[in-house]
Amino acid sequence: MAIAYLNGTWQAIEDAKIPILDRGFMFGDGVYEVIPVYDGKAFLLAEHIQRLSLSLAEIKIINPMDDAQWAELVLRAVEKSMETNAIVYIQVTRGVATKREHVWPEGISPTILITVTAAPGLARVYADTTVKPYTMITMEDFRWQRGHIKTTSLLAAGLIKNAATAQGVDDAILIRAGLVTESSSSNVFIVINGVFVTPPKSCLILHGITRDLVLMLAHKSDIAVEERDIEEAELYAASEVMVTSSGRELWPVGFINERAVGDGMCGPVWKMLDASFQVYKEAQ
């Protein structure tokens, strides 16, 4: 059952209301996290809570809770929802002001929202044959230069994703100054000359929790890994391209700008890493 926690009150998701002077509504002044729940357990919860703290610090919101309190609240939300495979969404905004003004008032208390909604599709299993590689286009990365902050201001991501779906593809791979950054809501990896490559952490990309896990799994499988800039042209020379996110895990990309990546199917490195991912997930 979908459930919401809003500033200390548990309620049905459709009943939760935010005042219009909440700076999250007026300015997109807030940050968020998306945490997958597998078999009733919040996956990589500590990592998500740590990134939430970093995002809050970057936008100068004093963290309203410590890590243990966050963890307890998330676990309680999952328990109350009674869902087994679900998505936890945490949003913290700067809070409700008394008037619309760019400068935030002193002493404002953050708005805390946690929702849990069912996501049956998350229960993927090893060697899932239903995985259909994405089709993608490339697009200029016109987003702001604070991509490491997981802000609720997602207008650019929405514009990009809608432009992609309007062209009949799944998403866009973003290019800034000739280099790959990420996708609208996932990190990008390529396999080129047998090396598994992803752009380095910077303020131009979100430091994905799934990205870190997949890099760790690649190291463990003795796959050669490089965190370095990727030229747009390398997307077409790569034998495999894939994306990672909390909602999609590790997903192959079969076509970019109508050109097949490899044979357009799930490649061997993806298969190996996806298998490791599923094993890791089940062991949690």
Ligand code: PDD
């Ligand atoms: N998106 N890059 C961007 C821009 C993202 O929005 C996301 C996640 C990622 C992957 O991060 P992680 O592995 O920590 O989920 C990379 C989430 C899932 C979303 O907005 O729904």
